[in-house]
Amino acid sequence: MTSTPKITPLNKDAHAAFRINQDNDYGHVAEEHLLPVTAHEFIVAGAEYPIVFIKNEEKNVYHAVVMLGFADRQNLFVQDAKWQGMYVPVAARSHPFALVKESEESERLLVALDENSPLVGTEEGEALFNEDGTESEYLAKRKEHMAEYLELSKITTTMIAKLQSLDLFKQQVLTLKVQGEDRRINGIYLVDEQKLAELDDAVVVELHKNGYLKVIYAHLLSLQHTAKLAQKVAKIS
Numbered sequence: 348m349t350s351t352p353k354i355t356p357l358n359k360d361a362h363a364a365f366r367i368n369q370d371n372d373y374g375h376v377a378e379e380h381l382l383p384v385t386a387h388e389f390i391v392a393g394a395e396y397p398i399v400f401i402k403n404e405e406k407n408v409y410h411a412v413v414m415l416g417f418a419d420r421q422n423l424f425v426q427d428a429k430w431q432g433m434y435v436p437v438a439a440r441s442h443p444f445a446l447v448k449e450s451e452e453s454e455r456l457l458v459a460l461d462e463n464s465p466l467v468g469t470e471e472g473e474a475l476f477n478e479d480g481t482e483s484e485y486l487a488k489r490k491e492h493m494a495e496y497l498e499l500s501k502i503t504t505t506m507i508a509k510l511q512s513l514d515l516f517k518q519q520v521l522t523l524k525v526q527g528e529d530r531r532i533n534g535i536y537l538v539d540e541q542k543l544a545e546l547d548d549a550v551v552v553e554l555h556k557n558g559y560l561k562v563i564y565a566h567l568l569s570l571q572h573t574a575k576l577a578q579k580v581a582k583i584s
Contacts, residue, residue, distance in 0.1 A: 353463040354445055359480050362460060366472035367443065367485070372465055373435070374428035375442045380416035383438045385499040386506050389562045393569030395434050396424075397576065400507070400516060400536040409507050409516060409536060411566075414576065417523070417532055423579040437496050443467050444489055446497065456497070458490055506559050513550065515542050523577040530577075537570070538563050 352375075355361070376382060381401065384392050389411075392398060396413040403410065413436055415422045424432045430439070443464035449455040460467065460475075473485040482490075510516065517539040521532040543563065546554075554560045 350463040350465070352461045354447060354459045355462050356447060356457045356459045357475070357486075359476050359482075363476050363480070364469045365460070365462075365475050366468055366470070367475065368466045368468060368472040370466070371430065372428045373425050373430045373439055373442075375461075375464065376439045377422050377425040377428065378420040379439075380419060380421045381412040381414060382436045383500070384411050384413045384436055385496070386411070386503040386558075386562045387499050388437060389565040389569075391434050392436060393565040393572075395432055395572065396569065397572045398566045398569040400538075401534060402516075402536055409511060411503060411507065414573070417530060417576060417580060421580075423576060423583075437499075441493060441496065444493060446493060458493065506557070506562065509554075509557075509559065510538065510563075513542075513546065515539055517542075521573060523573060530580075538566060540567065 384398060389398055392413050396415065398411060398413055400409045400411055402408070415424050424430060443461040443466045445459045445461065446456045447459045449457050466472070474483045475486045477483055515538050516536045519535050519537045521535055523530050523532070551560070554563070
């Protein structure tokens with residue numbers, strides 16, 4: 348069982364002695380059956396996992412995610428805290444770091460640390476700060492990667508908004524056979540291939556120039572991996 352996260356903004360005084368163990372522990376996502384994915388990950392992630400969209404009904408926005416299981420708290424690719432697939436989504440790799448708002452009113456983001464993560468300690472691992480209080484090279488690189496991921500997430504949001512404006516999303520109930528029984532997965536949205544085929548040529552060219560078409564096709568091709576997930580479920584059922 349994973350510990351309750353304790354997310355605290357990084358502070359050179361409070362975290363001066365903290366170190367990060369790099370043992371590829373993914374226990375923090377062992378119960379996550381969906382993980383966010385950026386458009387830039389679609390091709391490599393889609394070669395291994397189904398990529399679908401989910402909708403925030405309250406805000407009327409869609410999010411791209413990889414499916415790692417069919418039920419809440421079911422991640423079929425983490426066993427004994429180790430990742431069992433070839434590709435690890437970036438969203439799973441940011442741990443034990445996170446981005447948090449400076450305040451409810453502010454849009455400024457701060458880098459924070461999950462102090463309760465098993466990767467965090469004071470004995471072994473990469474130091475966060477040098478003896479003079481400056482950021483270590485390790486921390487600087489981690490922060491750089493988080494900034495890159497944030498930028499890619501914004502690009503993905505822009506792409507999804509474009510697809511939504513073209514009314515390309517359709518709700519889909521996935522029906523899969525697991526040990527001879529039908530299992531239905533609700534709340535999933537896919538790009539509507541029929542509507543995609545009916546788009547004006549000018550719109551298709553725009554999608555292509557923006558790099559969106561290859562992302563869409565990677566998403567559609569990735570759906571073949573739902574059968575692989577069903578096989579994994581059958582093995583543990």
